[in-house]
Amino acid sequence: MARSTITQWHMFKAVVDFGGFNQAAERIHKSPSSVHNAVQKLEQQLGVDLFKMQGRKLVLTASGAHLLRRINYLLHEVERMEHVASNMQVGIESSLRIAVDEAFPKEPLYQALSNVSEEFPLIRVEVLETILSGADELLEQGKADVSLSPFTLSENLSEDICTVKFVLVAGAGHHLSKAKLPLTLEDLKAHRQIVLRDSALNKQTNYGWLGADQRWTVSHIASSIELIRRGLGYAWLPQHAVAPFLEDGSLKALNLSRGAVRSTNFYLNFTDGELLGPVTRSFLGQIRYLTLN
Amino acid sequence: MARSTITQWHMFKAVVDFGGFNQAAERIHKSPSSVHNAVQKLEQQLGVDLFKMQGRKLVLTASGAHLLRRINYLLHEVERMEHVASNMQVGIESSLRIAVDEAFPKEPLYQALSNVSEEFPLIRVEVLETILSGADELLEQGKADVSLSPFTLSENLSEDICTVKFVLVAGAGHHLSKAKLPLTLEDLKAHRQIVLRDSALNKQTNYGWLGADQRWTVSHIASSIELIRRGLGYAWLPQHAVAPFLEDGSLKALNLSRGAVRSTNFYLNFTDGELLGPVTRSFLGQIRYLTLN
DNA sequence: TTATTCATTCTATTTTTTAGAATGAAACAT
């Protein structure tokens, strides 16, 4: 079966990285003979000449160069495995609860969660989808570790995380979509607006900046899109949520005379940083990084 | 850095595979204490409990189960690396020369070559594209190790490899494409046929089953398609080569009264099997397998 | 030339791995 050892790989790599047996030996705090022995044994176990001498200079053979690539990869994988193992022992958090506003873009969130559970494979992830102040409510009630919401918190730590563009949309067959001229607020007031209900139990703010005479209130972005695609009204919705429908033509972005696009800042909220476990810290790092651009 | 060893992984895996320390010890021809020691050391080096006892039954912990997956993967990768290494030493062929008829489907060929060079990473691959007897000529002249051609060989070994369908095609704007009724051979004779020139220097067979009065002869399928798309004639061409153009409508399959589709068998030809090196053997295995369906 | 910097080998020492015997606990058979 497997004849080579990880230590041999390390030494082989070291010889290449530091340009010689003696240099490698010094850098990895081993004797030259140890390094030489290990590499020599690796060579005979693999049945491959890894190095050849050109004068006094050590040069990788073609085989050696190729095996080095594979071995580097293996070493990297081993390191990952052991790192994961080191984060698996009892004592660390076993769950990560995230309250996230529905208007927050899902891609970076899911990517971040995927990366975190790569690092902490035994973690249980809970994603609590909320609207408006619902995310922060859950955080304050201790039902979530982190919230991604459009509001900052007074009690806890908040930081800017990203900006979400809201566009005014209506169904392709809607009267507003057929208007030639830019729309005014008055035009909008004459039609039904679909509004998102705040999911917090305490407060009652609603998404929707216009005081339309008729309004329907729904609990989910998906429901809002459903209604609008059926031509039952218009709404402000996150661009990323309606992009595919704008693409296939079932929704139209309305041409407002002033401010057809609005932006909302989203914030990353969490309780005291000192008390955070490694899982939450890792998640924070990931989501910060992934929402950078 | 890396603290665990491959031997430890093997023993860990063995304990799981064979359901206990003692059984594992017996199966891998080690003493129970060796196995136990190795796994115990692995546990403390990773800082993870791999097993727990339920009565006298050994059960993987959740961490153990996850690490086993990663370790299995690692063991598999190590094996691959060592297998590749074992095929890399001097003495084995360093090149693989394949003469292949242009009408032969490229996908399985390229896939087979990709798999072979995965196994023998230092190999130099030469693909010699030929028409008709050209492939076998190269094989007989010793300029190729394997040929994929529409002919069998008398001197060397041949085996069926796959069947290629030829369809009669013309450009979308061509007279023949516009015919309502099925075409007859007489209809075809009235138009220009594009024929493929045999790439062998000795022989002079040409692809094209019909004795058209006018004929143009070209050296490559790509040229033939070019001409036909421009409406300059018709030709018998491999279905897989013209499929994309039939799809986009720039070529039309002609509706012949009898035999609008013809099939040609392709053969895998090579010299004496005893003398084949491991690289050629591997390629033969791959191409056989990939053309099975 | 001389000195230096290497790879490489040899030998002794230290460390690690292994086997064998022994112990105790749980499951099974009678």
Add this chain to the structure above:
DNA sequence: ATGTTTCATTCTAAAAAATAGAATGAATAA
């Protein structure tokens, strides 16, 4: 119940492997 078997587990001594240190010789640099 009772004895037997099948385990994991530990201990100790032997075997094997890794390591260091000194030494050699070859190639380069001063």
